[in-house]
Amino acid sequence: MDSPLIPAMQPYASTIFSKMSALAVRTGAVNLGQGFPDAEGPPFLVEAAVRALREGHNQYAPRLGVPELRTAIADHQRRFYGLEIDADTQVLVTMGATEGISAAILALVQPGDEVVTFEPYYDSYPAMVARAGGTLRPVRLRFPDFALDEAELAAAFSDRTRMIVLNTPHNPTGKVFRREELELIADLARRHDAWIVTDEVYEHLVLDDVPHIPIATLPQAADRTLTIGSAGKTFSMTGWKVGWITGPAEGVAAVTSVKQWLTFTGPGIFQYAVAEGLAMDDAGYAHLTDELRARRAQLLDGLAQAGIRTNHPESTYFAIADLSSLGMPDALSGMASFAQEHGVVGVPVAAFHSGDAVQESAPLVRLAFCKSESLIADGLERLQRAAV
DSSP: OOOOSOGGGGGGSSOHHHHHHHHHHHHTOEEOOOOSOSSOOOHHHHHHHHHHHHTTOOSOOOTTOOHHHHHHHHHHHHHHHOOOOOTTTSEEEESHHHHHHHHHHHHHOOTTOEEEEEESOOTHHHHHHHHHTOEEEEEEBOTTTOOBOHHHHHHHOOTTEEEEEEESSOTTTOOOOOHHHHHHHHHHHHHTTOEEEEEOTTTTOBOSSOOOOOGGGSTTTGGGEEEEEEHHHHHTOGGGOOEEEESOHHHHHHHHHHHTTTTSOOOHHHHHHHHHHHTOOHHHHHHHHHHHHHHHHHHHHHHHHTTOEEOOOSBSSEEEEEGGGGTOSOHHHHHHHHHHHHOEEOEEGGGGOOTHHHHHTTTEEEEEOOSOHHHHHHHHHHHHHHHO
16 A cells, blocks of 8 residues: 655655664664764753652643743743743743744745745754645755855745744754844845744854854844744753744744644643753853863864864754765765765765755765764774775
8 A cells, every 4th residue: 555644745754863873773883873962961950850740740731831941931031142031922832842843834834835944954844844835945055164145045035935944053064153144034034024933952052152143132033033942952851852932922822823733732840840950050051062062072083084074063963074085975875885884874964955955965974973972982983994
């Protein structure tokens, strides 16, 4: 029997992450593709979740999220960015950031609408735009510096543009968008009366001396921006699946109308714990990046020693490597044999592209440095052997 999956979703039947993780298991390869940390997050968060469990917070949480977390999110936005957010009308807690992205697109995009985003992109963006019946208009960020081409961005907008999906700090490139780039995006969105959905899950994982600037802090963007955050990335608790959306009350209400039919609500015990986590002191936030910065240096230095060209990620968990020097002209078709022969798995960057960009990015692979020192060392040793 043919698959009953609707045609719009057949290209997205399985994520590239699942495929690469299965490949690593099958071949016994070092998995540098998985985008989650090896280390656990802060112990006090675990204790907070256990305490919430024992205190009986085991029934449905409110549809918008527990009040303590919504207040903590509003306080966080004020503390770090000077944004005044009403916790009762401008905050929605989601089952991770991916659900927030999905609910926002499904709430605001309909057939005939166009959605601008940057490629390489997080792969949920095109999947959800397709499910909503919209058309994706990707704008290229090119290896190795991933600079924004202003003319290409402007050309992607039209009178059918309903939304731009922004991701900063950007996965998978590690790019942190600068103020002048954000101002251009905001001006184009206002000119075309488009919503801005901004995925900022790596906001606290900036590793260089560059500021993360939420586009919602720009006056011309504030009334049309839905900002998505994540406890999973900030606290290295990706399995907790606690995310949130903040923005104009009418936008949050629209997303809530869709989100309630997806999961309605998420486990309250983790929401109480995250509320405590968001209130931790500046030293706690700084500590989260120290180990990640060291592992980035370990990975980039080791790849350079192997003669493998990379970008310099300013943020996130990832670096992008050009493996053509190791005889890999096409990672999408060649990763299986590479894993079998050399014992390392990464994620082909071409999976985050469309059209001509797929072939142009063919030898590029996303490698994660949010891993233990020993696992990164093992992967580097194998790559260095492959380079001989």
